Amino acid sequence: MIGLPDGVTACLFDLDGVLTSTATLHQIAWKQTFDEFLAHRSDGDRSPFTPHDYAAYVDGRPRADGVRTFLASRGIRLPEGDADDSPDAETTNGVGNRKNDALLRLIEEKGVQPYSGSVAYLEAARAAGLSIGVVTSSANGEHVLEVAGLTPFVQVRVDGLTIVEQRLRGKPAPDSFLAGARALGVAPGEAAVFEDALSGVEAGRAGGFGYVVGVDRADQADQLLERGADVVVDDLADLLNGAK
Structure with a gap:
């Protein structure tokens, strides 16, 4: 039970503020x-x-x-x-x-601390056979994942360096998330986006993704919903507890 609709086979996670406290x-x-x-x-x-x-x-x-x-x-x-x-x-x-x-x-x-609820969700998503990608605007994505001990979970990483190399538009444009979906070999409708930033939620909605999860780390649940989140949680572990 990972709190996602049927048909979603891949997860695209923002990094700072979603998986780690580096925001x-x-x-x-x-x-x-x-x-x-x-x-x-x-x-x-x-x-x-x-x-x-x-x-x-x-x-x-x-x-x-x-x-x-x-x-x-x-x-x-x-x-x-x-x-x-x-x-x-x-x-x-x-x-x-x-x-x-x-x-x-x-x-x-x-240092860099991953959120314990996010680690639990990554473990559950991997156990359920979902593909996992990280999509971050940070050029330090590889370093942060390594320091946080999250690299083994991640099959695909799109970061600030990728955005420059591929000349992608940054969030709130959906380009970086679409690049993550392509790299995982899934259509946008088959992927869920996990974001704590208003611009990131907008990007997930604009890209036509199958599900957009807003993670409320800054007391902005209403704004995340207004920008296009399908559901807002305080922590990814909430999805494991049945929140939808």
Whole structure:
């Protein structure tokens, strides 16, 4: 009993906030980066980065998209730069790389913890014979899965590096989830998407997936349902207990 409709044969999991608690580290790293950046600006709205900003502009999106979208909300526009820009560069990619450096330091300091309910669900899904993929906007997906001890569960990984290499649109576009389904050899209607980000739930709905599970880690159950989740749970273990 894994709480999915008949006909679903594959699971596509977001990583940060769904399988691991690293969404909290991402939020801390974004706040550190943006608050420092804004403090040195003379233009735009320079008020501190908030949890609302994280949910509305950054969560679930590829790194450069998050920088671009948040700064646009503050009336600030930067040159794009290049993916290998120095973290000190005043470019979209430079600010994104600054955030990534902050995140890697936090992972080194605090480690990565998988949610116990998510591990239980992965075990149940594997035992039921479902295919398992991870779809994350993070370029650190491989590292986070390895540190969390989740690599053995995952047959396919689509991450931020894949998004760049394949020129996929980031969430809320469905491209990365569709790439995950293709890699597993299933049609979108045969796959369930598991997401905690509003943009990720939108992507699952836009892609025509068979079931979209919203994971409410940030007290936004109503918004997850509004964006297209078929069901919202506090923890993936809730699905094992019969929630549908």
